[in-house]
Amino acid sequence: MREKILIVDDIELNREILAVALGDEYPVMEAGDGEQAIRILKEHFHEVAAVLLDLIMPKADGYEVLKYMHEAGLMAHIPVLVISAASRTDDERICLEMGVSDFIHKPFDSMTVRSRVKNIVELFMYKNRLEDRVRIQTENLKRQNELLIQQAEKIKASNEKIIDVLGTVVEYRNLESGEHIKRVKGFTGILANKAAQKYPEYNLTPERINIIVAASALHDVGKISIKDSILLKPGRLSADEFEYMKSHTVRGCDILDQIDGAWDGEYARVSYVICRHHHERYDGKGYPDGLSGEDIPIEAQLVSIADVYDALVSDRVYKEAIDKNKAYHMILMGECGVFSPKLMECFRETKEEFENLAVKFEAAQKE
Amino acid sequence: MTVRECYGQMGADYENVLGRLGSEQIVQHFLLKFLNDTSFRDLEEKLKTKDVEQAFRAAHSLKGVCLNLGFDNLFAVSSELTEKLRAGELDGTEALFEKVKEQYDITVSAIRQLEAS
Numbered sequence: 001m002r003e004k005i006l007i008v009d010d011i012e013l014n015r016e017i018l019a020v021a022l023g024d025e026y027p028v029m030e031a032g033d034g035e036q037a038i039r040i041l042k043e044h045f046h047e048v049a050a051v052l053l054d055l056i057m058p059k060a061d062g063y064e065v066l067k068y069m070h071e072a073g074l075m076a077h078i079p080v081l082v083i084s085a086a087s088r089t090d091d092e093r094i095c096l097e098m099g100v101s102d103f104i105h106k107p108f109d110s111m112t113v114r115s116r117v118k119n120i121v122e123l124f125m126y127k128n129r130l131e132d133r134v135r136i137q138t139e140n141l142k143r144q145n146e147l148l149i150q151q152a153e154k155i156k157a158s159n160e161k162i163i164d165v166l167g168t169v170v171e172y173r174n175l176e177s178g179e180h181i182k183r184v185k186g187f188t189g190i191l192a193n194k195a196a197q198k199y200p201e202y203n204l205t206p207e208r209i210n211i212i213v214a215a216s217a218l219h220d221v222g223k224i225s226i227k228d229s230i231l232l233k234p235g236r237l238s239a240d241e242f243e244y245m246k247s248h249t250v251r252g253c254d255i256l257d258q259i260d261g262a263w264d265g266e267y268a269r270v271s272y273v274i275c276r277h278h279h280e281r282y283d284g285k286g287y288p289d290g291l292s293g294e295d296i297p298i299e300a301q302l303v304s305i306a307d308v309y310d311a312l313v314s315d316r317v318y319k320e321a322i323d324k325n326k327a328y329h330m331i332l333m334g335e336c337g338v339f340s341p342k343l344m345e346c347f348r349e350t351k352e353e354f355e356n357l358a359v360k361f362e363a364a365q366k367e
Numbered sequence: 368m369t370v371r372e373c374y375g376q377m378g379a380d381y382e383n384v385l386g387r388l389g390s391e392q393i394v395q396h397f398l399l400k401f402l403n404d405t406s407f408r409d410l411e412e413k414l415k416t417k418d419v420e421q422a423f424r425a426a427h428s429l430k431g432v433c434l435n436l437g438f439d440n441l442f443a444v445s446s447e448l449t450e451k452l453r454a455g456e457l458d459g460t461e462a463l464f465e466k467v468k469e470q471y472d473i474t475v476s477a478i479r480q481l482e483a484s
Contacts, residue, residue, distance in 0.1 A: 011428050013404050017388070017397060017435050056427050085431050106434040109387045 002049040002078075002125065004029050005117065008037040008065060009054040009083070018052055018083065021110035022117060034060025038068045045072070049121045051080045052113075053100075055091060066098045075099040077128055079120040083108065159267040160214055162259065167217035173224050173231070180310055181217045183361050187306030188216040190353045194346040195302065202298050208270075215271040216303045219278045222252025249276050249288045273297040278304045283338040294340070301340055305347060308336045313358050324355045368484040370395050376477040377438060384437035397436055398478050404432055407471050410448075414457075414464055422460075423452035429467075441470040 005026045009015045010033055019028045026049065031037035034057050041048065051069075055062035062082065069075050079101040084091060092103045101120050104113060167181050192212055196204035204212075223231055226248050230241050237245055252275035260268050277291060277300035284292030312327035322330070328351055330336050332344060339347075347354075370391050374381035381394075388394050406429035413422035426449040433442035448463040 010424075011404065011406065011432055013397065013400050013432055014435060016400065020388075020393060054431075056424060058424060085427070085434055106431055107383075107387060107437060108435075110389050 002047060002128070003027060004044070004047045004049060005121075006031060006037065006040060006048050006051045008034070008051060008057070008062070010057040011054075014054065014083075017110075018113065021108075021113045023114055025114070025118065026121075033057045034062065034065045037065045041065075041069065041072070041074065041078075045074055045078065048078050049125070050117055051078060052117070053080055053082050055082060055084045055095075063094075063098075066095070066100065070098070077124065079124045081113075081117060081120065083113075155264050159264045162263050163214050163217050163267070163271065166221055166255075170218075170221050170223060179361055179365060180314065181220075183310045183314070183358070184219065184303065184306045185213050185216050186357045186361075187309055187354060188302050189213045190350050190357065191302050191305060191343065191346055194350050195298075195343060198346060198349075199342055204298070211267055211270050212274070212299045212302060215267060215274050215299070216306065218252065218256070218271045219274050219303050219307060220248060220252070221255055221275060222248035222250065224255065225251045246279070246287050249279055252276070270299050274300050274303050276300070278307055280304070281338045282340050285338070301343055304337070305331070305339055305343060309347075309354060310358075312336065324358060328354070368481050370398065370481065373398065373477045373481040374437070376480070377440060377474050379437050379439045381437070387437070394436075395481070399482055401432065401436060402475065402478060402482070404429075406432060407467075410464070410467070414460060417457060419452055419455050419457055423449065426452050426467075438470075438474055441467070441474050444470050 003026060005022060006029045007015045007018050008031045009018070012032070015030050015032075019030070022028065029040055029044065029048070031040055036059075037051070037053070038060060041051075051065070053062045053065060060068075062084075066075075066080065069078065069080065075098075080099070081102045081104055082091075082095045082100050083104045083106065085106045095103055101124075102116055104116065171181060189209065192204055192209045195202055196206075196209060226245060230237065230245055233241070253272055256268065256272050256275055274297075276288065277296055280286035280289065280291045280296045280300060282293060282296065282301075284290050286296075309327060309331060312322045312330065313324050315321045328347075331339075332348065371381045374384065384394055385391065388397070406425050409425035410422060410429060413425055426445055430442060430445045430449050432438075433445055444463065444466040448460060448467055451460055451463060
């Protein structure tokens with residue numbers, strides 16, 4: 001407990017006048033020179049609430065005491081009040097520069113000294129307490145943060161597991177597109193990274209891209225609840241059948257709503273918007289909500305281009321694969337939907353990456 | 368003799384000291400303590416041995432005590448001597464010390480009278 005006042009003065013009479021001035025408020029320790037003061041500070045620094053310091057003393061003087069306190073890191077915790085006749089005017093300036101809290105001139109008024117000591121001791125007590133508390137809380141926060149990071153890793157793993165399981169269900173159900181999901185993830189990643197690099201306004205951080213790519217696996221999860229007769233129908237769908245097929249977007253959302261709460265909010269949100277909006281069109285003529293322009297979440301915009309591209313370059317029950325170069329031009333010419341001009345620019349610049357990835361999947365499938 | 372009369376005999380401002388230190392008893396207590404303070408004797412001795420640094424320190428101490436106790440006249444002369452010694456000069460300190468001694472004797476004599484009464 002810091003509660004004692006260390007009075008440092010070579011004249012006993014002066015020490016006693018100060019002790020009397022302080023009244024009964026504080027226990028007092030006395031040092032008759034700087035060396036003695038430093039010795040007391042070394043042994044009892046944690047008991048000292050303030051130092052009243054004379055400057056001119058035999059052996060070590062007041063400046064040497066200040067120097068020691070600096071080196072020992074005590075100036076930040078123990079206030080020093082210099083009591084001096086201060087016949088030299090620069091003493092006060094030097095002392096204040098050395099971190100002394102107050103400079104009291106002789107002859108001093110007893111009550112003023114008492115009040116100044118009281119004020120400064122209270123201020124430092126408050127400051128020391130705050131610093132202690134901040135230190136303890138910082139340590140606690142650091143520990144908690146480490147725990148949180150571990151938990152976040154676990155949650156991330158479990159989120160990705162949920163997505164993988166759901167995605168696999170779609171694959172089994174929707175026989176023709178076993179590899180479709182993996183390719184869409186790949187194309188979404190290529191496009192998202194380009195968009196992140198070209199258009200910082202999308203704020204696509206590596207973490208967000210990670211989630212978007214993972215969640216893109218669920219864009220067609222609603223197809224689980226589409227009847228086989230429609231889902232697996234070879235050839236073109238009738239207008240009614242097509243309307244029914246379109247409901248896979250909202251059906252997917254219904255499925256995701258049921259697992260909401262069981263997984264991380266951002267994964268849930270991104271999966272939801274991708275599922276719902278990956279068939280919207282930039283001109284507002286898409287479905288289910290007819291969103292237009294940047295009202296369509298960027299996550300869904302990215303996935304819809306990846307989805308359309310993959311549909312074009314892959315074999316489907318109702319059609320054969322289209323040449324990659326032709327598919328590229330069809331998309332850019334707006335023959336397969338209307339997309340954001342910015343994302344079209346990204347698509348233009350990543351033509352080769354798209355094609356390389358498509359080729360890689362084809363090769364893997366042949367093996 | 369009262370403390371006020373004692374200060375009157377020294378030609379010093381009692382009201383000021385009383386205001387700063389708080390009560391007559393406290394002032395009297397420290398006045399009597401001053402008789403045991405060795406600053407003056409140290410000063411005399413160090414001047415004799417021509418030890419400027421130690422003499423300066425003793426003069427400075429005496430000056431400081433005088434400030435605290437409000438010995439205006441003794442403060443004035445000891446302060447003058449302190450500055451001379453701070454500059455490291457011994458020349459002319461003899462005359463200044465005589466003045467200090469004169470005021471010191473007046474001060475001590477007044478306190479002794481207070482002590483006796």
